[in-house]
Amino acid sequence: MGNGKAIQWFPGHMTKAKREMEASLKLVDMVIELRDARIPFSSSNPMLKKMINKKPYLIILSKKDKADDFLTKEWTDYFNNQEISCISMDLLKDNVIKLVKDEVHKIMKPWIERQKSRGINPRAIRVMVTGIPNVGKSTLINRIAKRKIAKTADKPGVTRSLQWIKLDKDIDLLDTPGILWPKFEDEIIGLNLAIVGSINDDILDLERISVYALKKLIKNYPQFLIDRYNIELEEDPYIFFEKLGRSKGLLRRNEVDYERCYKFFLTEIRNDKLGKITWEKVNEENNK
Ligand SMILES: Nc1nc2c(ncn2[C@@H]2O[C@H](COP(=O)(O)OP(=O)(O)O)[C@@H](O)[C@H]2O)c(=O)[nH]1
Ligand SMILES: [Mg+2]
Known part of the structure; x- marks a missing residue:
C-alpha cells in the first residue's frame, strides 16, 4: 500500500525544506503550487503563503482526471473569486506546456508592463514549482523538460544544483521543485492524504x-x-x-x-x- 516513497517529516527536515524553499524563492518571479484536485485543501502547505509573500502565484490542481469534475470547478472558482489564479490539469494527458505558459503569461503581464514602462527590456520570467510530496511536481517538470531530469532524490535537504528549463522563449523554470510538508495538525487532513495515497498507510x-x-x-x-x-x-x-x-x-x-x-x-x-x-x-x- 502507499506509494512507497512517502516522506516521514521531522522538524529538521522541515527547517531544511523551508530554508531551501526560501533560497529558491529569491531566484524566481513567480511560484506554482501543485495541489491534488481530490483534496485541494489537505494537499496544501501551511507556510507557503507567508513564504512567497506578494510574489505572483498560481495553484495547479493536479490529477483532475481522478477528481470530481463538478467539485474541481467549484474549487477553481473558489480560488479565482479570491483573486488567486487556479487551474486544474491532468498532468499525464493535457497539453501541459501550453496550459502553463499561457497562465504564466497572463499572471505576469503586469510585471512585464511595469518593466517596459520603466524602459527596461524584460528578462525571462523565472518560475518555480512547489508542493507537498506526490502532487505531481516531477511529472510537471519532466513534461516541460521533455526528459527525465527531476530525478533528484525526493527528499528535503538533499544537496542539489539548480538549473533552468525553458518553458517558453521568455519563461525559465527551475528544474528542482520546492518540496514542502502538508498540514499535520488535523487528523482529517491526515486521513485525506492517506485516502489518496500520499502518506504512508502505516502512519495511520x-x-x-x-x-x-x-x-x-x-x-x-x-x-x-x-x-x-x-x-x-x-x-x-x-x-x-x-x-x-x-x-x-x-x-x-x-x-x-x-x-x-x-x-x-x-x-x-x-x-x-x-x-x-x-x-x-x-x-x-x-x-x-
Ligand atoms: N492520474 C494522474 N496521475 C498523476 C498526475 N500527475 C501526477 N500523477 C502521478 O502521481 C504520482 C506522483 O507524481 P510525482 O510527479 O512523482 O509527484 P511529486 O512527488 O510531487 O514529484 C506519479 O505516479 C504520477 O504518475 C495526473 O495529473 N493524473
Ligand atoms: Mg518528485
Missing part, C-alpha cells in the same frame, strides 16, 4: 482510514458504492466491510479478514474503481 490506522472513507462515500457518493459493490448501505460500516469481505472472498479461516478488506477498498478508491471522487468541499468546516 487502515481501519480508521477505511471507515472514514466509507462514511464520506455514503454521504457524498452513495451511488458509486451501490454500483460497484451492489451492497445495501447501512449505518454500521462493519456490516458493509463484512459483506464486502464475503462477496470478494477476503477471508481467513472462513472469517472475514478485515485488514484485507480495508486494503482492497483503499486500493479500489486510489485506482478510481468507484469513480472520480473529491474528498473535500469548498467552505467545509475543516477547511480553515
Whole structure:
C-alpha cells in the first residue's frame, strides 16, 4: 500500500525544506503550487503563503482526471473569486506546456508592463514549482523538460544544483521543485492524504482510514458504492466491510479478514474503481 516513497517529516527536515524553499524563492518571479484536485485543501502547505509573500502565484490542481469534475470547478472558482489564479490539469494527458505558459503569461503581464514602462527590456520570467510530496511536481517538470531530469532524490535537504528549463522563449523554470510538508495538525487532513495515497498507510490506522472513507462515500457518493459493490448501505460500516469481505472472498479461516478488506477498498478508491471522487468541499468546516 502507499506509494512507497512517502516522506516521514521531522522538524529538521522541515527547517531544511523551508530554508531551501526560501533560497529558491529569491531566484524566481513567480511560484506554482501543485495541489491534488481530490483534496485541494489537505494537499496544501501551511507556510507557503507567508513564504512567497506578494510574489505572483498560481495553484495547479493536479490529477483532475481522478477528481470530481463538478467539485474541481467549484474549487477553481473558489480560488479565482479570491483573486488567486487556479487551474486544474491532468498532468499525464493535457497539453501541459501550453496550459502553463499561457497562465504564466497572463499572471505576469503586469510585471512585464511595469518593466517596459520603466524602459527596461524584460528578462525571462523565472518560475518555480512547489508542493507537498506526490502532487505531481516531477511529472510537471519532466513534461516541460521533455526528459527525465527531476530525478533528484525526493527528499528535503538533499544537496542539489539548480538549473533552468525553458518553458517558453521568455519563461525559465527551475528544474528542482520546492518540496514542502502538508498540514499535520488535523487528523482529517491526515486521513485525506492517506485516502489518496500520499502518506504512508502505516502512519495511520487502515481501519480508521477505511471507515472514514466509507462514511464520506455514503454521504457524498452513495451511488458509486451501490454500483460497484451492489451492497445495501447501512449505518454500521462493519456490516458493509463484512459483506464486502464475503462477496470478494477476503477471508481467513472462513472469517472475514478485515485488514484485507480495508486494503482492497483503499486500493479500489486510489485506482478510481468507484469513480472520480473529491474528498473535500469548498467552505467545509475543516477547511480553515
Ligand atoms: N492520474 C494522474 N496521475 C498523476 C498526475 N500527475 C501526477 N500523477 C502521478 O502521481 C504520482 C506522483 O507524481 P510525482 O510527479 O512523482 O509527484 P511529486 O512527488 O510531487 O514529484 C506519479 O505516479 C504520477 O504518475 C495526473 O495529473 N493524473
Ligand atoms: Mg518528485
